[in-house]
Amino acid sequence: xxxxxxxxxxxxxxxxxxxxxxxxxxxxxxxxxxxxxxxxxxxxxxxxxxxxxxxxxxxxxxxxxxxxxxxxxxxxxxxxxxxxxxxxxxxxxxxxxxxxxxxxxxxxxxxxxxxxxxxxxxxxxxxxxxxxxxxxxxxxxxxxxxxxxxxxxxxxxxxxxxxxxxxxxxxxxxxx
Amino acid sequence: xxxxxxxxxxxxxxxxxxxxxxxxxxxxxxxxxxxxxxxxxxxxxxxxxxxxxxxxxxxxxxxxxxxxxxxxxxxxxxxxxxxxxxxxxxxxxxxxxxxxxxxxxxxxxxxxxxxxxxxxxxxxxxxxxxxxxxxxxxxxxxxxxxxxxxxxxxxxxxxxxxxxxxxxxxxxxxxxxxxxxxxxxxxxxxxxxxxxxxxxxxxxxxxxxxxxxxxxxxxxxxxxxxxxxxxxxxxxxxxxxxxxxxxxxxxxxxxxxxxxxxxxxxxxxxxxxx
Numbered sequence: 001x002x003x004x005x006x007x008x009x010x011x012x013x014x015x016x017x018x019x020x021x022x023x024x025x026x027x028x029x030x031x032x033x034x035x036x037x038x039x040x041x042x043x044x045x046x047x048x049x050x051x052x053x054x055x056x057x058x059x060x061x062x063x064x065x066x067x068x069x070x071x072x073x074x075x076x077x078x079x080x081x082x083x084x085x086x087x088x089x090x091x092x093x094x095x096x097x098x099x100x101x102x103x104x105x106x107x108x109x110x111x112x113x114x115x116x117x118x119x120x121x122x123x124x125x126x127x128x129x130x131x132x133x134x135x136x137x138x139x140x141x142x143x144x145x146x147x148x149x150x151x152x153x154x155x156x157x158x159x160x161x162x163x164x165x166x167x168x169x170x171x172x173x174x175x176x
Numbered sequence: 177x178x179x180x181x182x183x184x185x186x187x188x189x190x191x192x193x194x195x196x197x198x199x200x201x202x203x204x205x206x207x208x209x210x211x212x213x214x215x216x217x218x219x220x221x222x223x224x225x226x227x228x229x230x231x232x233x234x235x236x237x238x239x240x241x242x243x244x245x246x247x248x249x250x251x252x253x254x255x256x257x258x259x260x261x262x263x264x265x266x267x268x269x270x271x272x273x274x275x276x277x278x279x280x281x282x283x284x285x286x287x288x289x290x291x292x293x294x295x296x297x298x299x300x301x302x303x304x305x306x307x308x309x310x311x312x313x314x315x316x317x318x319x320x321x322x323x324x325x326x327x328x329x330x331x332x333x334x335x336x337x338x339x340x341x342x343x344x345x346x347x348x349x350x351x352x353x354x355x356x357x358x359x360x361x362x363x364x365x366x367x368x369x370x371x372x373x374x375x376x377x378x379x380x381x382x383x384x385x386x387x388x389x390x391x392x393x394x395x396x397x398x399x400x401x402x403x404x405x406x407x408x409x410x411x412x413x414x415x416x417x418x419x420x421x422x423x424x425x426x427x428x429x430x431x432x433x434x435x436x437x438x439x440x441x442x443x444x445x446x447x448x449x450x
Contacts, residue, residue: 032181075215138366139280
């Protein structure tokens with residue numbers, strides 16, 4: 001679903017550009033605070049790696065990390081990114097352990113779910129069990145692979161890395 | 177289709193007092209927090225509202241604490257907050273069980289318990305828990321604060337006693353005696369809306385609540401009374417079957433829901449036997 005490109009003219013209490021950190025860099029976007037973060041990333045900022053699937057939080061294709069936690073960017077108003085840290089698939093650069101493992105294991109077929117899968121996997125703790133991987137990716141649907149290849153890819157990436165570069169302390173489960 | 181953004185406004189108060197003042201003076205406004213329900217409705221053009229009130233920056237409303245022996249959960253607590261809270265784990269484990277089965281991680285990180293309550297879906301996963309726990313809702317307006325028993329909150333399908341100038345700010349739960357039990361039945365564990373969802377507490381007078389079987393979440397007073405009076409579980413299942421009238425819809429059928437609900441009652445009773 002396309003959303004009209006956002007512009008000025010918003011009557012908001014906190015009007016003006018929305019500043020946040022995107023993949024480690026400070027950005028400021030002059031877009032409507034109720035624009036979907038997904039659209040701002042793709043259309044205003046030109047980062048088309050994040051995909052739209054269902055547009056209603058069911059499929060996880062549009063997953064990005066917001067302060068280290070996976071969220072569906074189709075359900076995040078731009079206003080909620082203000083002052084926070086957003087991380088997208090582009091931050092992995094193409095040769096990240098997870099990306100190599102998805103290729104090696106056939107974890108990507110049509111590719112529509114892949115960026116979201118990888119962003120959700122990035123938020124997993126180091127060396128996750130199969131069960132923990134299943135939980136961590138439960139919000140991401142894949143219609144091609146049957147998931148097994150994806151789980152193997154996440155396990156392979158975890159075994160290849162001493163410390164998963166993406167593992168964010170903020171996203172880790174607190175100990176009971 | 178999503179409405180043009182130019183027609184939408186968002187107010188972003190920094191304090192609860194400002195938020196309540198805006199609701200009183202500038203309403204009607206549609207509050208939003210985690211946006212996991214509101215944005216779906218906006219994206220699909222099914223929400224006519226254009227004036228929104230962002231609650232997400234009201235940090236004090238996200239607190240989970242103990243006050244005078246009660247568990248107090250701020251309306252902005254997310255499902256992830258509930259899962260991670262030692263207090264909730266200790267005092268209301270059936271709420272943790274429910275939170276773990278809401279959507280997937282992405283929804284759990286964003287969705288709030290207050291949103292679950294106010295959105296008022298009959299399938300809301302946390303709602304049977306609050307019903308079985310006899311929770312109290314704290315509703316605030318610019319003028320006053322009032323407390324409403326959760327079981328008296330809904331007046332019909334997605335309708336409640338919440339006034340347009342009020343916000344749900346917290347949920348209070350007195351200590352729950354007895355064993356807690358929760359079970360959601362849906363198409364799959366994650367990302368599924370329940371076909372039947374039950375929360376129950378077993379002590380001298382069992383408390384049993386069901387979702388997805390009526391226009392609102394419901395308690396089962398007759399079934400509870402039967403069990404409290406020592407009825408055999410088969411007899412209690414018969415009472416339950418008379419007490420609810422589920423419907424056919426796109427997620428399930430009345431017959432399946434009735435069967436599953438009676439099965440869940442037996443499972444609850446067996447699982448919580450001393």
